[in-house]
Amino acid sequence: MTTTDTDLAADIDATCRLTGEFTLRSGQVSNEYFDKYLFEADPQLLARVAREVAQLLPAEVDLLGALEMGGIPIATAVSQLVGIPVVFVRKKAKEYGTAKLAEGPAFAGKKVVLIEDVITTGGAVRDATNALRAGGAVVETVICAIDRSPGEENPLADVGLQVRAVLTKAELDAARATA
Template identity: 60%
Template sequence: MDLPTLARDIDSTCRLHGEFELRSGQVVAEYFDKYLFESQPTLLRRVAEAMVPLLPPGTDLLGGLELGGVPIATMVSSLTGIPALFVRKQAKPYGTRRLAEGAEVAGRTVTLVEDVVTTGGAAYAAAVALREAGATVGVAVCAIDRSEPGANRLDQLGVQTRSVLTRADLDRAAGL
C-alpha cells in the first residue's frame, strides 16, 4: 500500500478552503470534510485495505462508530469476513434499545473502527459501554489520527490507537 499517495488523494479530496464555522462557533479558512473520502467507494476501499493489517489477531467483531466508522467497518468486514457491529453514540430509546447493533458482544473481542480521532472522545465512550456489556476492547483503528500528543483519551483506558494516516501525513501531502 502506497500510503503517501493515499494521503495525497485523501487530502486533495477532503481539505476544503473557504469560510467554515466549527461546532465551537470559531470561523476557519480551512476545513477537512472526512465524508468526502468515505462516500467515494475507491478511496473508502483503499483506506479499508490499509486498515486490515492494523487489526489485532483475535478480533471477533469490528465496532464501527456512528457515523463515520460505519462505512469503514462495513468495508473492512467485507474484506476480512469479520462481522461488523454498529455502535451508536447512545442507545436508541425504542425497539431493541441497544447501543451496539449486530452480534452479541459479551465475551467477544471488539476492535473499534473510527474514521478520524482527534480527542478519542467517541471511541472512549464506546469502549466503556462495550466493556460494560462484557466485551474486550483493547484496540481502536482509525483512518486518520489528528490527535495532539497526550490528547487522545483512549490512552486513559489502555486502548491502543492504530492509524492508517496522521494529520502530519496529510499536511506533508498538502505541502504544508
C-alpha cells in the first residue's frame, strides 16, 4: 500500500465513491466518481490525508502548490503540519485586481511541489506545471490524494513530473472488495 494509514483506503472509499454516470474533466465518462470534497470537508479524514501527503514530500521543497480547488484544502493542511508556505494556483489568471495566476509568495526560482486531490489524466496538473514553469518555478513532483490514472503509466511523464499518490484506484478497489 502507498499509505501508512491502513484504514485510510476503506474510509476514503466509503466516504467518497459515488456510482452513476459522470463526465470527468478530461471529457471521459465514468460509472464511478470519487467526490474528494466529501473527505476534504471531514476534518478527521482531511488530517489523515494531509499526514500521508506530508510523508511523500521530497527532501527539498520551497513551496507547496495548491491546485484550485481540490488541492487547496489538502495543501493548506499539509502546510500547517510541515511549515512550508503555499502558493494557490488558479485554473486561469484572474481578470481583475492583481490578475495573478498564482496567489501567495513569489515562486520564481523556487522548488514547488504540486498538491492535487485526484489525478486521472493529469490535465489540470499539466496546465499548472506549464504555467508555473513559465513563471520561473522548478516543478518536478506532484502529490495527489487519489491516483485514478489507468494502468501503470505516469500520465504526466510528458511534462517530466513524478507522481506520488497517497492512494491509487487499485487500493481503493481492494479496500472496497474486502469491506
